[in-house]
Amino acid sequence: VIDPRDYGLDNLPFGIVSHTAGGADGRKHAAVAFEDTVVDLDCLVHDGVLDADSLLGATSLNDFLGEGLATWRAVRARLQHLLSDAATSDERAAVAKRTQPRDTVTMHLPIDVGDYVDFYSSIEHATNIGRILRPDAEPLTPNYRHIPIGYHGRSSTVVVSGTPVRRPHGQRKAPDASAPTFGPSNLLDVEIEMGWVAGAATVHGEPVPADAVREHVFGYVLLNDWSARDIQAWEYQPLGPFLAKSFATSISPWVVSLDALEPFRVAEPARDPEPLPYLRASEPWAYDVELEMLLRTERMRAQDQPPVTIARTNFRGMYWTVAQQLAHMTSNGSRIRPGDLFGTGTISGSEQGTQGSFIELTRRGAQPLALPNGETRGFLEDGDTVVIRGRAARGDKRIGFGEVVGTIVA
Amino acid sequence: VIDPRDYGLDNLPFGIVSHTAGGADGRKHAAVAFEDTVVDLDCLVHDGVLDADSLLGATSLNDFLGEGLATWRAVRARLQHLLSDAATSDERAAVAKRTQPRDTVTMHLPIDVGDYVDFYSSIEHATNIGRILRPDAEPLTPNYRHIPIGYHGRSSTVVVSGTPVRRPHGQRKAPDASAPTFGPSNLLDVEIEMGWVAGAATVHGEPVPADAVREHVFGYVLLNDWSARDIQAWEYQPLGPFLAKSFATSISPWVVSLDALEPFRVAEPARDPEPLPYLRASEPWAYDVELEMLLRTERMRAQDQPPVTIARTNFRGMYWTVAQQLAHMTSNGSRIRPGDLFGTGTISGSEQGTQGSFIELTRRGAQPLALPNGETRGFLEDGDTVVIRGRAARGDKRIGFGEVVGTIVA
Numbered sequence: 001v002i003d004p005r006d007y008g009l010d011n012l013p014f015g016i017v018s019h020t021a022g023g024a025d026g027r028k029h030a031a032v033a034f035e036d037t038v039v040d041l042d043c044l045v046h047d048g049v050l051d052a053d054s055l056l057g058a059t060s061l062n063d064f065l066g067e068g069l070a071t072w073r074a075v076r077a078r079l080q081h082l083l084s085d086a087a088t089s090d091e092r093a094a095v096a097k098r099t100q101p102r103d104t105v106t107m108h109l110p111i112d113v114g115d116y117v118d119f120y121s122s123i124e125h126a127t128n129i130g131r132i133l134r135p136d137a138e139p140l141t142p143n144y145r146h147i148p149i150g151y152h153g154r155s156s157t158v159v160v161s162g163t164p165v166r167r168p169h170g171q172r173k174a175p176d177a178s179a180p181t182f183g184p185s186n187l188l189d190v191e192i193e194m195g196w197v198a199g200a201a202t203v204h205g206e207p208v209p210a211d212a213v214r215e216h217v218f219g220y221v222l223l224n225d226w227s228a229r230d231i232q233a234w235e236y237q238p239l240g241p242f243l244a245k246s247f248a249t250s251i252s253p254w255v256v257s258l259d260a261l262e263p264f265r266v267a268e269p270a271r272d273p274e275p276l277p278y279l280r281a282s283e284p285w286a287y288d289v290e291l292e293m294l295l296r297t298e299r300m301r302a303q304d305q306p307p308v309t310i311a312r313t314n315f316r317g318m319y320w321t322v323a324q325q326l327a328h329m330t331s332n333g334s335r336i337r338p339g340d341l342f343g344t345g346t347i348s349g350s351e352q353g354t355q356g357s358f359i360e361l362t363r364r365g366a367q368p369l370a371l372p373n374g375e376t377r378g379f380l381e382d383g384d385t386v387v388i389r390g391r392a393a394r395g396d397k398r399i400g401f402g403e404v405v406g407t408i409v410a
Numbered sequence: 411v412i413d414p415r416d417y418g419l420d421n422l423p424f425g426i427v428s429h430t431a432g433g434a435d436g437r438k439h440a441a442v443a444f445e446d447t448v449v450d451l452d453c454l455v456h457d458g459v460l461d462a463d464s465l466l467g468a469t470s471l472n473d474f475l476g477e478g479l480a481t482w483r484a485v486r487a488r489l490q491h492l493l494s495d496a497a498t499s500d501e502r503a504a505v506a507k508r509t510q511p512r513d514t515v516t517m518h519l520p521i522d523v524g525d526y527v528d529f530y531s532s533i534e535h536a537t538n539i540g541r542i543l544r545p546d547a548e549p550l551t552p553n554y555r556h557i558p559i560g561y562h563g564r565s566s567t568v569v570v571s572g573t574p575v576r577r578p579h580g581q582r583k584a585p586d587a588s589a590p591t592f593g594p595s596n597l598l599d600v601e602i603e604m605g606w607v608a609g610a611a612t613v614h615g616e617p618v619p620a621d622a623v624r625e626h627v628f629g630y631v632l633l634n635d636w637s638a639r640d641i642q643a644w645e646y647q648p649l650g651p652f653l654a655k656s657f658a659t660s661i662s663p664w665v666v667s668l669d670a671l672e673p674f675r676v677a678e679p680a681r682d683p684e685p686l687p688y689l690r691a692s693e694p695w696a697y698d699v700e701l702e703m704l705l706r707t708e709r710m711r712a713q714d715q716p717p718v719t720i721a722r723t724n725f726r727g728m729y730w731t732v733a734q735q736l737a738h739m740t741s742n743g744s745r746i747r748p749g750d751l752f753g754t755g756t757i758s759g760s761e762q763g764t765q766g767s768f769i770e771l772t773r774r775g776a777q778p779l780a781l782p783n784g785e786t787r788g789f790l791e792d793g794d795t796v797v798i799r800g801r802a803a804r805g806d807k808r809i810g811f812g813e814v815v816g817t818i819v820a
Contacts, residue, residue: 115566120649141647146590147581151649152562152656156525156745157614166615168742171557171686180556182686182741204567205576231742237551239530239561240650246562247742248614276581276592331592332578332641332657335566 002102004035006391006400009080010263013219013254013401014041014061017105028059028108033254033402034083038105041075043098049091050078060112061197061255065218066338068200072218076259107162107253110221111197111339113155116249117329118193118225118343120149121320125348128360133233145273148320148328150342153225154246158341161252161404165226167382168247172230185228187365188380188408191346192293192356192388194315194401195223196322197255198340202330210281210327214258216336217322222252222291222390222404223343229359229379251341252390252404260399264288264392266316278327285321289392289401290314291347293356297375298383307387310369311361313347313354315390382410412512414445416801416810419490420673423629423664423811424451424471427515438469438518443664443812444493448515451485453508459501460488470522471607471665475628476748478610482628486669517572517663520631521607521749523565526659527739528603528635528753530559531730535758538770543643555683558730558738560752563635564656568751571662571814575636577792578657582640595638597775598790598818601756602703602766602798604725604811605633606732607665608750612740620691620737624668626746627732632662632701632800632814633753639769639789661751662800662814670809674698674802679727688737695731699802699811700724701757703766707785708793717797720779721771723757723764725800792820 017031017038029042044050052075054063082095120126130139167188173180199218202208208216232244268286294307325342346356355361358379362368365378390401427441427448439452454460462485464473492505530536540549577598583590609628612618618626642654678696704717735752756766765771768789772778775788800811
């Protein structure tokens, strides 16, 4: 389903694959996606065609991410040469030997996630949620326009796209009930997010300026922050979301580098008041990335109906950028390790159909979505499959993030 | 400063040491503390004296923790034999060869922390904090007596006892100020906690019952959850504490096993209402552990004055136990990995001098502590050293946790 043009020479996203075709050993190897193929970087390093020791024998990209910008750029430039018309016939043959069709490999988590942080950087999302959950109060908390609000999530349950998502059990309490009950979540939701993957490590005790993005951020994935709204509503005071989120977080398997994203970097939205000095970068760090969420129910699958689009939004409008998130995260001396994952927070617009979650799209289930086959959805049912896709296009440049997919199981 | 009797045959806590005495290579080795010595387990396995492959070459205890209860008990029993009067003279010689004075080794983090969770399980602490921060409201949130409240913290900044703690910078806003400012925290605090270290892994998607403690929990350390109260007050709504906590979390270097703690397991406090069925265990899981916090300022050090005790409390009164925390944490299918760390939450009593934090001891600085040399403390100053000690004694049984120490640097 992924257009080969999304993974062209301008993209070359990195991932971890395994395959057994042609007598391969089924072990994890680092790779890049190129059009409808996968190029095995572990083998290219082994063959002496590519110089990148941190990719040799790697079962995650972490060591490579820890090398920093100069290494990433050298590897990217070498791969762009090897895959271009400028490659010699020997080089072409060497690469062809280590290339498989993309649909023959199994994708794995591209990173070993040390710490996972989830931000809350869409002001439209924060406003939508505030209006739904606290209708009689100011929708934004007083700190919203000053702080890139975030919290730590669970790294052990970050899973790669395609992993089934088991409906979580937990405590939930109806507003009029005297006590909570325990059972399967009845308000299972998604959140359309992107996630940035940390590059070079920072030092414990040493804050990093907002302008240090290119060294400490390698690239982006798509992220689905599955959320159990009934569990969340009952548990989240006073210390924030916990089990409502920690059952699963899905990411797309291919990490798109900042260099690949560079043509799509755009001006940031206006902010008022101006952020404090430590949150100011000298360049804009918004990205024009189109995002789409699709739903396919079990009945649609049985009826052979394709997934239906239920939301379209864009990453460019986020109130807080990666530069501000990086500076804020390290402002207290906290350290970042290669492979750390940072969710952007739900990416929502203010208009109907541009919101990144069911709780917003359906007003907490009060206005269910009507699907083409007559089904309705306030929240997710067992057997529902959610697909989030991302793509950027500008002039003759085009890249894709592929997709992050998950199906709910009972 | 640690009494050799705290690390007797009944204790044998596990840790990671390095040493260069006698031509040793300075690499990390697994070890147990015994009286005033350290016994090198890596070498004992290498020598064929101890059978525990997961300790050979280990730079953390994680692989050993992943082995589960049967392995832990076999290793413990073998070590108790080797270090007892029942050992043969050959065995004694073999152990003596791998034993150093405790004060000659460097201690390291005993675990690679995958995920770090901090609970909030002392109802006295939650009540004290609620009264201080929300004087006009009910001190406990409605969920407190139903849920072992917790949140995820940052694993990359968990440090071993002795690591200096740099005063964090961050945003804070005075109640009467129109906007926040950025700078060093003015309300730097501690939290006396214990932390449990996860043993055998659980499976993603599969909840673990409260009675499974012995397989999935290896043991306990002391934990100091350093906290910047001014940063916390401004940032924590709506998603909980973040940078106010993530700058550092200190733990004691020796992990005391549940088997060593067994003689000190006592009845749990009364709970009303009765917890939901998934939070009920068939045995009591409170522990009678005495905790003490001491303070030594820079001036006290210059004047050669010893640390002064500023709080004494006991672990036995916690509202929520390790069994309930384990069952709750996994109730949504979230998985636990060996070496995951779970803080208990601040351990406080209700009487003056039994609280585990400055914010409680000094009523948020309004009633500063008077120190013997005439200094006062509302919160921590640069150069202050905080020591937390823990010990359990009952009949002829006695074990110690040693201490967790940290000094504030500017």
